[in-house]
Amino acid sequence: MKLTPPRAIAALVGLALVLSGCAAGAPSPSGSQSQGDANTNASGTGEHCADAEAPLSSLELLDAPRTATGGATACLASDAVATINDTTAPALPITVTDAEGREVTVTDVSRILALDVSGTIAATVFGLGLGPNVIGRDASTGFAGTETLPVVTAAGHTLSAEAILALGPTVILTDTTIGPKEVRQQLRDAGIPVVMISSDRRIDTAGALVTEVAGALGVVPRGEALAARLGGEVEAARAEVAAIAPAEASDRVRVVFLYARGNANVYYIFGADSGADSLIDAIGATDVATEIGWTGMKPMSAEALVAAQPDALIMMTDGLASVGGVDGLLERIPALAQTPAGKNKRVIDMADDEVFSFGPRSAQIVRALAKALYAVPSAAGAGAGAAAGATDAAPEADE
DSSP states (O other): OBOOOOSOHHHHHHHHHHOOOOOSOOOOOBSOOOSSOOOSSTTSOSOOOTTTTSOGGGSOBOSOGGGOOSOEEEOOSOSOOOOOSOOOOOOOSEEEEOTTSOEEEEOOOSSEEEEOSSSHHHHHHHHTTOGGGBOOBOTTOOSTTOTTSOBOBOSTTBBOHHHHHHHOOSEEEEOTTSBOHHHHHHHHHTTOOEEEOOOOOOGGGHHHHHHHHHHHTTOHHHHHHHHHHHHHHHHHHHHHHHHHSOSSGGGSOEEEEEEEEGGGTEEEEEOBTSSHHHHHHHTTOEEHHHHTTOBSEEEOOHHHHHHHOOSEEEEEHHHHHHTTHHHHHHHHOGGGGGSHHHHTTOEEEEOHHHHTOOSTTHHHHHHHHHHHHHBOOOTTOOOTTOOOOOOSSOOOOOO
């Protein structure tokens, strides 16, 4: 069985940069409002929006989303992953060709490790109904059912061979957003099947990811069912967004995804082929970084930010917290005040372990971001991005 290879180096490098491990102690943001109750940290714990399951059509919408003022937090109704209603037994042994071209034979899926920088592979395994077989997690995985699993990554997103070997996994699913590769080879040398999954993470590749993971675990029928469900959910979410988003391109909200880690003075703008562009497109907005020719993930420049003239920014919750919220962001990046987003303090934040979790929760993430962008903020909302601290340096990409 041939597994889908990575589509672009930029995608995997970007994801390695995007989601860093979280440590306690970052300041709470100020100067922004929230829609609903945001996650209180980036490990998947904390409260969620009480009205997150409400259809987009039922919400009170902003009259002019391009000129709206104040921020909002995009949040999910629950951090649980819905399991497919299919109990087809794994067909093992199975030999697959993984994303790096290796033939890997999997004979046992009773003890699974699913590890990547976004927690997406683990979420997919849970969606396939094999969550009870997962024996450990990486620092980015914290959705319901994984909270008590031992963490097998060390500082940031470095695989710990000792921690992994101590758990005795029968199969490891991972990708190049987490490493180093020497540890992966050490695990292979120990006789553990290590299946490399494609690192391409976008809304439109979520179904392919499901197919890869299901194939590697010998549950192809489950994968077909989950991919079909996911495709239908995303299509429905896009239709809901289309019904409330401005129809004319000139009226669409101009958005930039900004990655920040304040104490390290790290600021990146994400453009075409970063994954952020697919999110912005899915919520009916214009990715202005792509519009100005920004490809992949690059350090922010004041000139680029001013040239983009975004109406709104999308940020990770911990990233926004790390700069002291919207007011702190404006203080640290004076050029932002020369943009509509800065003048209107229009920043949408979403939990670090959710915003790029392309997989079984893709449709929910699209709806949550659309609500934050187009709906009048809920009166019950708490301070946006009131998260635990963020790691102050971007993780290293795999070699």
